[in-house]
Amino acid sequence: MDLHLTDKVALITGASRGIGKYIAEALAREGCAVGICARSEDDLNETATHIRDAYGVSVYTEVADLTQSDTPGTFVEKAAEALGGVDIYVGNVGGNLRGDFMELSDDDWDAIIDLNLKSHVRASRAAIPHIRNAGGGSICYISSIYGRELGGAGLTLYNTTKSALISMGKVMAQELAPENIRVNTVAPGSIRFPGGSWDRRVKENPEAMQAFVEENLPIGRFGRAEEVADAVAFLVSERASLITGACINIDGGQSHSLI
Known part of the structure; x- marks a missing residue:
């Protein structure tokens, strides 16, 4: 299926490794120029080189900590110009900090809210x-099934911010x-990648x-990052x-929510 993404420009945050890297590759494979950012310069440069060599598209990179208030907007503006x-x-981009609710400090809450929610608010604006x-x-x-389901003890920060993103x-x-701008989220389950x-x-x-797989994953295996990436590529396309x-949900039947 042609997703009609050739010559589109896609920005992907947290794209030096893991799911973000696979999303950047999937969109580049469909013909998008991509702008990617991450904290790790070495991983970011390696991913950018691979995408350029494999798919022949333009790639903009920026080493960026998106928890800093000005950084998401700066990344977007520089990538758009390039x-x-x-x-x-x-x-x-996102992360987690485990801890019982009563043990989490205001600084803990601020750190994960800045990473999992405010970075996307600022980049989207x-x-x-x-x-x-x-x-x-x-x-x-990119949310999580734990934005829709109970993630369990110790996941107050993760659940709350991933639910907020949805x-x-x-x-x-x-x-x-x-304005012909569509907005969606995906909720990956347990995804295994190197x-x-x-x-x-x-x-x-x-x-x-x-x-764990036998108890929680009806499909009988962990998900793959490319399966998340393929779903995202479809969702952002005119298809x-x-x-x-x-x-x-991209979870192999792992979640049980009716919503």
Whole structure:
């Protein structure tokens, strides 16, 4: 299926490794020029070189800590100038800090809210005028099934911020629909990729992880990052022109929510 993404410009945050890297590759494969940022310069440069060599598209890179208030907007503006605009924003950057609710400090809350929510607020505010100037486009946020489901003890920060991302996307979709800007989120389940937490756990304790799969994943295996990336590529394309305000589970049946 041709997604009609050739010559579009896509910005992806947190794209030096993991799901963000696979999303950048999937969009480049479809013909997008990509702007990517991350904290790790070495990983970022390696990913950019691979994308240029493999797909022959333009790549803008910036080493950036998106928890700093001015950085998301700066990344968007510099990438837009280098690549000639913005058609797509994929908000992937995120993280977690485990801890019991009563043990988490205000600083803990501020750190994860800045990373998992405010970075996307700030980047989106900067990207939307460019997307508007392009005549429309798409925004996609990478949330989690733990933004829709109970993530368990110790995940107050993660659950709260990932739920907020889904809710924000739904409201934005309503507000931006008249301008031909679609906004969706995806909610990955347990995704295994090289260097990721699930990959590390499988290597450290394969028996326990096999039991986890049997108990929690009806599909019988961990998800793959490219499966998330393919879904995102479809959602941000015009092939998904009727889909906005949605949150799509990508979890192999792991979640149980009715919403």
